[in-house]
Amino acid sequence: MVTLDGKPVSVNDMLPLALTNIGHFTSMRVAADGSIRGLALHMERLVRDCKTVWSADLDPERVRECVRQGLEGQSRPCIVRVTIYDPKVEMGRPGDANEPHILVSVRGAGALPPEPLRAKSVVYERDLPEVKHAGLFGALHARGAAQRTGFGDALFIGRDGLVSEGGTWNIGFVDQEGTVVWPEAPVLPGVTMALLQQRAGHRVATVTLAQAKGMAAAFATNTSIGVRPLSAIDDAEFPVEHRVLSQLQETYLSIPGENL
Template identity: 45%
Template sequence: MAEIEIDGGPADPARLAALGLLNYGHFTTLRAEAGRTRGLALHLDRLVRDCRTVFGAELDRSEVRTRIRRVLPADGAPVIVRVTVFDPALGLERPAAPATPHLLVTTRPAPAAAPGPLRVRTTAYRRELPEVKHVGLFGLLHQRRLAQLDGYDDALLLDEAGRLAEGATWNLALHDGRELVWPDAAALPGVTAALLARAHPGPQRREPVAADGLGRFVAAVAVNAGVGVRPIAAIDGTSFDPAHPAVAKLRAAYEALPREDI
């Protein structure tokens, strides 16, 4: 069953309305199972860093861990946990007022099975403040909707120079048959991407990747905390083999990473 709390107590309608109406805050999302998760320290680092950027305030890491533990299922079932940092006292007129961050912590059941390969369409779009995982998701969801209406599963964002940046809610990794390649463009520094980069046993590099230069790659994957490593079957008109050995190796490297106690 899904859980929702604010600062460890019931999520009262007034404070939820404040978040919904102002839509100013930031978050992180992680997958937890049996009280453990991958990359906990990186998720906490993100929340602390983004809180300074968004609110000019400090965040207590130990409090975040406590709030997450409160909402985890007693039976250890896998869930997706989202920690949203916001201040219900801020208003439209003075978002620069001194902020007191509050923690909205929610869960939803984790997917029971790995989702299938993605078919994605590129689109010229840049998130506001791409280095922050903020709650301004309208533009991303609109691009995802447009891609789905056009017969694709999701959108892959391009920067102003036409270079691959990031998916709507995931990071992109490509493999040229010899090395793992991370697109070098303004994008969210994803926790799962960072973990996979650490775990990958082979050579890797960052470089700009043009949308019209995908033919040299043999495999592509989308990575985020919810699904881990997900193969991409096609980007626009370029197809990739979802069953390529490089995909299996990336997935195995990620799944071998140890989980930390929350």
């Protein structure tokens, strides 16, 4: 079931999103008990991005209500995606669209964490990286290209040669001293990353591709995967069982969920 403002969505409602692809979203993992880790941060993201994309205010309580309606009768755990867009948006006059609506879709959730990931480095920079927007062509094209050469996903490297993020995930490293390192670069401020930064010692620093390959371990984070070890970046292999990675996974799983 996909709903728009709490009601079943129609094809005509979806056409503007499909044809213009202007919108922003957040995805949240709903636990078996119905709680969501980082729920408040997800709501903050939606409100912040709505102001950036649409120059409009968004009522987080209305979003919560739409999510509750969208989850009715759904099996859990699951992933709920909240997309904010204006069905009246037009390609010629996107600036006229300023009445965003709430689209809720639900899919099944996999196990935490998923299998380790092999990433291929590619030179790519997302548009407006601080916003979790629906413009995913470049990121998914890079992911598909990486998969066609035997990798699981793409790791983005900026034109400045610095590591930034994955297609739909943040990347973190464990240096040779056992400290967690997050790349200093234009990236999406991920909710899972923020939750871990609140609870575990870390540092933020610029990371070149060569430095990344010399780290003791690497991992990906987002709401769907939690803390997922990286087994390789290009031809550089990493251990998927590491003391710090285990601590991060345990820390993440210990974070209590918030109720809608």
